[in-house]
Amino acid sequence: MSDSRERPNLNATPAEHLVEQATEESDGDPTPAFSLELTQDQKDIRDWVHGFAADVVRPAAAEWDEREETPWPVIQEAAKIGLYGYEGLAQFWFDRSGLTLPIVNEELFWGDAGIGMSIMGTSLAVAAIFGQGTPEQMAEWIRQCFGTADEPKVAAFCSSEPDAGSDVSAIRTNARYDQARDEWVINGQKAWATNGGIADVHVVIASVDRELGSRGHAAFIIPPGTDGCQQGAKARKHGLRASHTADVHLDDCRVPGSCLLGGKEKLDERLARIREGEHGQSQAAMQTFEASRPTVGSQAIGIARAAYEYALDYAKQRRQFGRAIVENQAIAFTLADMKTEIDAARLLVWRAAWMGRNQIPFTNAEGSMSKVKAGEVAVWVTERAIQILGGNGYTREFPVERMHRDAKIYDIFEGTAEIQRLVISRALSGVQIK
Numbered sequence: 001m002s003d004s005r006e007r008p009n010l011n012a013t014p015a016e017h018l019v020e021q022a023t024e025e026s027d028g029d030p031t032p033a034f035s036l037e038l039t040q041d042q043k044d045i046r047d048w049v050h051g052f053a054a055d056v057v058r059p060a061a062a063e064w065d066e067r068e069e070t071p072w073p074v075i076q077e078a079a080k081i082g083l084y085g086y087e088g089l090a091q092f093w094f095d096r097s098g099l100t101l102p103i104v105n106e107e108l109f110w111g112d113a114g115i116g117m118s119i120m121g122t123s124l125a126v127a128a129i130f131g132q133g134t135p136e137q138m139a140e141w142i143r144q145c146f147g148t149a150d151e152p153k154v155a156a157f158c159s160s161e162p163d164a165g166s167d168v169s170a171i172r173t174n175a176r177y178d179q180a181r182d183e184w185v186i187n188g189q190k191a192w193a194t195n196g197g198i199a200d201v202h203v204v205i206a207s208v209d210r211e212l213g214s215r216g217h218a219a220f221i222i223p224p225g226t227d228g229c230q231q232g233a234k235a236r237k238h239g240l241r242a243s244h245t246a247d248v249h250l251d252d253c254r255v256p257g258s259c260l261l262g263g264k265e266k267l268d269e270r271l272a273r274i275r276e277g278e279h280g281q282s283q284a285a286m287q288t289f290e291a292s293r294p295t296v297g298s299q300a301i302g303i304a305r306a307a308y309e310y311a312l313d314y315a316k317q318r319r320q321f322g323r324a325i326v327e328n329q330a331i332a333f334t335l336a337d338m339k340t341e342i343d344a345a346r347l348l349v350w351r352a353a354w355m356g357r358n359q360i361p362f363t364n365a366e367g368s369m370s371k372v373k374a375g376e377v378a379v380w381v382t383e384r385a386i387q388i389l390g391g392n393g394y395t396r397e398f399p400v401e402r403m404h405r406d407a408k409i410y411d412i413f414e415g416t417a418e419i420q421r422l423v424i425s426r427a428l429s430g431v432q433i434k
């Protein structure tokens with residue numbers, strides 16, 4: 001019997017075919033026009049994710065926030081209905097309009113951001129494998145990142161280090177090639193990895209040539225159970241507490257030669273070109289980062305919308321001075337500004353998502369614009385929601401307090417607000433702003 005909550009369009013196209021289609025598109029399919037008109041499929045998926053967020057995620061949110069643990073039972077439910085897994089992610093990701101993935105993220109994070117991140121955190125590692133792996137590596141590893149519907153697993157993407165956050169070029173984790181055994185030996189310490197240490201598959205960024213800075217970096221798969229890969233300290237966080245964040249230690253961690261994403265031949269060619277003075281690679285990396293930013297922005301919008309809706313309902317119910325507080329312009333205008341800001345941020349996110357999906361160049365860093373705006377709107381809207389709820393808003397009995405704590409991370413991870421402004425200002429001025 002099929003679950004009534006099963007993903008719409010479930011059996012449409014297997015994930016591998018979607019990947020093939022996406023790879024062949026550059027051979028001529030015209031770019032779809034940007035449109036705010038959702039297709040029936042997109043509306044069905046939006047309503048389906050919203051139902052899961054309302055029925056399963058939101059009721060569990062406060063408990064997992066307090067426990068500060070990965071909500072495995074919720075991930076399992078998401079896997080059973082096809083929301084967590086390769087097929088689902090591929091269906092959301094490869095839609096040509098670019099809008100399905102932001103829509104899914106907004107609804108899920110409307111339910112709860114900590115649980116949302118524990119469901120979506122794996123996609124960071126998957127994006128790296130998809131972006132840099134060979135077809136064989138994609139076939140071998142992407143499914144393993146998710147596990148199965150009965151036994152879901154998570155994956156981690158480990159780039160940040162204690163001394164390399166915004167400054168990615170400072171990464172010290174290094175990978176040395178042991179030719180005799182065709183193995184890579186990786187040593188270093190990663191910081192702040194979402195799912196770090198509890199993941200089956202870790203994707204680790206390491207330096208193969210420190211002199212080349214970020215252009216000497218490569219990405220490696222650390223297969224499940226590899227000796228020398230261990231969780232370090234788990235972060236005790238301000239928000240997003242249902243999502244596990246931890247250091248990862250890599251001590252003489254040996255992985256097969258085939259775990260270098262993209263393969264050794266391609267790496268050697270790239271390094272040779274860089275040493276001869278070519279500079280193409282950092283541009284390609286920038287395109288990849290820009291393309292992932294609207295996805296993160298849509299998560300922030302989900303949090304902001306949840307807080308705004310809660311505050312609006314509250315303002316209509318709560319009475320002071322013999323009238324509902326919404327009848328005061330101070331409250332009503334704040335709500336008007338909250339809604340306006342959320343809608344403005346969503347428009348930026350959707351534009352960048354459409355551009356990223358269709359490889360339209362981000363000449364003004366439109367991906368960064370969408371992320372910085374959505375993050376700051378989420379922080380501001382959730383803070384205003386607390387104000388509208390007064391004393392109640394400041395307590396853990398009401399969800400806007402948690403939403404505000406969750407929202408703050410969107411100013412920090414995946415590039416801080418300052419780094420986004422650096423990227424935007426450099427793109428529009430052509431000047432290497434510091």
Ligand SMILES: Cc1cc2nc3c(=O)[nH]c(=O)nc-3n(C[C@H](O)[C@H](O)[C@H](O)COP(=O)(O)OP(=O)(O)OC[C@H]3O[C@@H](n4cnc5c(N)ncnc54)[C@H](O)[C@@H]3O)c2cc1C
Nearest residue numbers: 157158159160165166192193194245412413414415416418
């Ligand atoms: C909950 C959580 C989950 C995370 N998940 C992951 C993950 O899965 N994988 C991963 O690799 N990393 C992850 N991170 C790390 C995250 O990406 C970094 O925290 C972020 O990039 C900022 O780096 P930092 O913390 O070292 O801050 P720093 O780089 O030390 O920055 C500190 C302050 O200085 C500012 N600053 C720095 N340089 C400049 C400059 N040139 N101009 C102006 N201002 C500047 C910053 O904007 C910031 O305000 C996560 C972090 C958190 C908190």
